[in-house]
Amino acid sequence: MAVKSPDNGSNLAKKRILLGISGGIAAYKAPALVRLLRKADAEVQVVTTRSAEQFVTHAALQAVSGNPVRSDLWDSNAEAAMGHIELARWADAVLIAPATADVLARLAQGRADDLLTTLCLATRAPLLVAPAMNNVMWSHPATQHNVEILRSRGVVVLGPDDGEQACGEFGPGRMREPEDLVADLQSSRTFSSPTSAQADGLSGGERPLQGKRVVVTAGPTREALDPVRYVSNHSSGKQGFAVAAAARDAGADVVLIAGPVDLPTPIGVTRMDVTSALEMHQCAMGQATDCDLFVGVAAVADYRPASPQTQKIKKTRSQSSGWALELLENPDIIASVAAQPDPPVTVGFAAETQHTLENARSKCKRKRLDAIVVNDVSDTSIGFNSDLNAATLVWANGELALAKQSKADLAAELIHQITVLFVEQLADTHPESVSKQR
Ligand code: CTP
Numbered sequence: 001m002a003v004k005s006p007d008n009g010s011n012l013a014k015k016r017i018l019l020g021i022s023g024g025i026a027a028y029k030a031p032a033l034v035r036l037l038r039k040a041d042a043e044v045q046v047v048t049t050r051s052a053e054q055f056v057t058h059a060a061l062q063a064v065s066g067n068p069v070r071s072d073l074w075d076s077n078a079e080a081a082m083g084h085i086e087l088a089r090w091a092d093a094v095l096i097a098p099a100t101a102d103v104l105a106r107l108a109q110g111r112a113d114d115l116l117t118t119l120c121l122a123t124r125a126p127l128l129v130a131p132a133m134n135n136v137m138w139s140h141p142a143t144q145h146n147v148e149i150l151r152s153r154g155v156v157v158l159g160p161d162d163g164e165q166a167c168g169e170f171g172p173g174r175m176r177e178p179e180d181l182v183a184d185l186q187s188s189r190t191f192s193s194p195t196s197a198q199a200d201g202l203s204g205g206e207r208p209l210q211g212k213r214v215v216v217t218a219g220p221t222r223e224a225l226d227p228v229r230y231v232s233n234h235s236s237g238k239q240g241f242a243v244a245a246a247a248r249d250a251g252a253d254v255v256l257i258a259g260p261v262d263l264p265t266p267i268g269v270t271r272m273d274v275t276s277a278l279e280m281h282q283c284a285m286g287q288a289t290d291c292d293l294f295v296g297v298a299a300v301a302d303y304r305p306a307s308p309q310t311q312k313i314k315k316t317r318s319q320s321s322g323w324a325l326e327l328l329e330n331p332d333i334i335a336s337v338a339a340q341p342d343p344p345v346t347v348g349f350a351a352e353t354q355h356t357l358e359n360a361r362s363k364c365k366r367k368r369l370d371a372i373v374v375n376d377v378s379d380t381s382i383g384f385n386s387d388l389n390a391a392t393l394v395w396a397n398g399e400l401a402l403a404k405q406s407k408a409d410l411a412a413e414l415i416h417q418i419t420v421l422f423v424e425q426l427a428d429t430h431p432e433s434v435s436k437q438r
Contacts, residue, residue: 011186013041018091018125020116021061023051025166026098026132026175030056033097033178034064040182045087047071047116049103073115084115088122095185096120097158098132098175101143107155108146128156130181135171139387145264151245152267157408158184162388172387172406207251208419212426213291214252215344216244217284217298217333219259221277225325226309233299234384237261239349240297242411244269247293250415255287259298277301277330288337292426293418294344296334299351303327335367345370345422351377360394370422371395373402373414393417 017037021030030046037044046061048071058069073084096103096116103116107129112118120127129150137143138160147157159176176184218240222230237258244256245266254269257280265271272287274280277300288294306326338346348369352359353376360374375382375391382389382404390404393414400417402410419426 012037012182014043016043016045016090016092017185018087018094018119018123019044019046019065020094020096020099020103020120021046021048021052021056022096022098022100022103022116023049023054024098024100024132024175025055027052027055029175029178030097031060031064033181034061036178036182037185038064038066040186045070045090047087047119049114049116051100070115073118084119085122087115088119088125091119091123091125093126093128093185094120094123095128095130095181097130097181099129101131101133101137101140101146104129104131104143104146104150108149126154126156128158128185130158130175131160131173132175133160133173134165134167135169135173138171138173141264148245148264148267151249151408154249159406208423209247209293209415209426210251212252212293213255214244214247214293214295215255215257215284215287215291216240216247216295217257217259217280217300218244219261219263220299221259221280221301221330222275223277223301223304223330224275224308225305226311226313228312231301231303231305231327232260233301235259235261235299236385237263238385238387239389239407239411240295241266242407243295243297243414245408246411246415247295249412250419252293255291257283257287257298277304277333281331281333281336284333284337288340288344291344293347293422294334294337295347295349295418296337297349298333300330300333302330304330332367334369338368343368345418345425347418348372350374353378357392357394357399360392364394364396370425371418395421 019034021027034044044065045067046065046069048069050071061069106117107120110121112121131138151157158181160172161174161176162172163174164170165173219237220233220235222232224230241263244254248254248266248268256269256271258271258273260275272283274283280298280300306328334346334348337343346369348367350360350363350372352374356374356376360372364372372394373391374394375389387406388404389407389410391402393400393402402413
């Protein structure tokens, strides 16, 4: 990815970036990151944790940043000149790259046990973290929970990338490359002025869905055959939960209607658990009446067994001739929401295996949706249980490719695009409920 030069209008020009480096192998890339930030005309000060010093020297960081490097909270010489409070006030943004599992945990807990975590508590500047760790550590529920806490506080999480790791394993956990981190900073809204946010249609700046009600469905549904068996599908719920978290980050009040999944509830989101398509339909229709945006990410079972049994079905029932299962069609939840007299902005999801865009367009029209997000599930690297996704957002007059990225990043991009595309409908929906909350 190209790094914009200062004369190319870099929004990093003259910005004061405090780079925090924690102790992971990716710290060896930090000097390259500092150089690229300075090439984009940013000022850089570096703070390291003690363990970062095992991977990169202060001498190297000082040489490339042009400033002394700090790690000690108790450095009395430095405290007089540029202590944690001064550093915290100096920064226009704090970027921690790499951010280890330990530093993410300490930030989530609000600890202040070294210079880096202390100044993160003391600063009002935006905080961005670029996680880097072994893929099993990244996927661990403790780390995911910590990341969720940080996101709910507005911390921007950049990456991690997927691929070969220093430990020889493959998976998500690689720190994003320095070029990508600089491009992320340049394209993020961290430094964009309210005017530029408004120019792309965001009336609410960083929180364009402030005062709006968003309902998201997620996960599979289960259609009972008897008390021990059901018909279902492979949906993990990850993308739907990420959409709910992204809508929350955009300032919305979010209700997440979840089928049976094993995922933590995003902080600040109201979760309603359901099992079958009929339950999801009933719950969604109740919640959709005064909502502004409805996003149907759930993989709803199209059919349910016609006569679910209250007792376990015995094998002898079918004798030797097999068993033909009679199925009834389930209601189409999102189409019912879109068919209401005063519908919210309604966005569906479709997983297709062939004629992807063609099928998505006709589905969007048939269900009377404002837009649909379609992905090609024949690509197994972005399959049901993956942390990655790639998709195309399709609407009446256009389409936009959402590149392969983490489900959280794709959700954030999707919510951003929805707020831009449907800014007028969103402003018009239920103005009385919005003004009440303002
Ligand atoms: N959907 C729904 N209720 C259903 C089926 C689907 O709300 N009973 C929603 C999904 O949540 C998704 C969109 O409709 O937002 C598209 O889902 P998909 O399963 O692709 O649609 P189907 O109409 O079932 O199409 P297909 O014939 O491809 O299964």
